Amino acid sequence: xxxxxxxxxxxxxxxxxxxxxxxxxxxxxxxxxxxxxxxxxxxxxxxxxxxxxxxxxxxxxxxxxxxxxxxxxxxxxxxxxxxxxxxxxxxxxxxxxxxxxxxxxxxxxxxx
Amino acid sequence: xxxxxxxxxxxxxxxxxxxxxxxxxxxxxxxxxxxxxxxxxxxxxxxxxxxxxxxxxxxxxxxxxxxxxxxxxxxxxxxxxxxxxxxxxxxxxxxxxxxxxxxxxxxxxxxxxxxx
Numbered sequence: 001x002x003x004x005x006x007x008x009x010x011x012x013x014x015x016x017x018x019x020x021x022x023x024x025x026x027x028x029x030x031x032x033x034x035x036x037x038x039x040x041x042x043x044x045x046x047x048x049x050x051x052x053x054x055x056x057x058x059x060x061x062x063x064x065x066x067x068x069x070x071x072x073x074x075x076x077x078x079x080x081x082x083x084x085x086x087x088x089x090x091x092x093x094x095x096x097x098x099x100x101x102x103x104x105x106x107x108x109x110x111x112x
Numbered sequence: 113x114x115x116x117x118x119x120x121x122x123x124x125x126x127x128x129x130x131x132x133x134x135x136x137x138x139x140x141x142x143x144x145x146x147x148x149x150x151x152x153x154x155x156x157x158x159x160x161x162x163x164x165x166x167x168x169x170x171x172x173x174x175x176x177x178x179x180x181x182x183x184x185x186x187x188x189x190x191x192x193x194x195x196x197x198x199x200x201x202x203x204x205x206x207x208x209x210x211x212x213x214x215x216x217x218x219x220x221x222x223x224x225x226x227x228x
Binding site: 002034036041042043044045046049087089091098099100101102103104105 | 116143147153156162
């Protein structure tokens with residue numbers, strides 16, 4: 001019963017192009033969504049988040065879009081850089097929750 | 113000055129042994145967590161503590177016993193280790209127990225446990 005899913009296990013993108021990572025959730029009680037980035041042998045690090053009262057949040061090269069009706073969010077990275085190569089986890093939580101529920105991650109590879 | 117640190121980073125042990133993983137955070141956060149990354153790569157909550165008090169226990173076998181001597185520390189003790197316990201365990205902390213805005217979780221680097 002995975003409430004947060006990332007259906008693409010991997011994504012390969014050329015440097016300078018856009019990377020789009022997708023995430024779907026099933027629990028309509030989630031009201032806060034986050035993206036974490038993870039390098040090998042390190043813990044996940046927080047990247048960007050969005051509250052359910054918004055449909056877009058932007059931070060530099062990173063933009064997260066939220067479509068509540070479709071229970072879908074996406075992370076856009078523009079322009080992609082080789083240093084962005086990592087595993088990206090989508091997570092959901094909120095004011096009613098004491099935990100984050102994670103997707104299984106998408107491996108992003110940015111080629112020079 | 114690592115924010116969330118856990119030790120050891122790697123742990124190889126035999127079935128049936130008892131082992132502990134330690135976690136410390138210097139962020140002044142009130143809430144700490146243990147997550148397990150299983151073979152399918154999902155990160156799943158095991159426990160959370162808020163100010164030394166157990167808040168969440170996600171149907172984890174009672175061979176796993178968290179201990180929080182103070183709000184900066186949350187250690188994980190595992191008794192009678194089994195092959196299926198092999199995974200990466202992550203400690204995390206957040207400002208408070210509600211994972212809404214401003215309370216993002218910060219993670220340690222993980223402990224790769226291998227049971228042979």
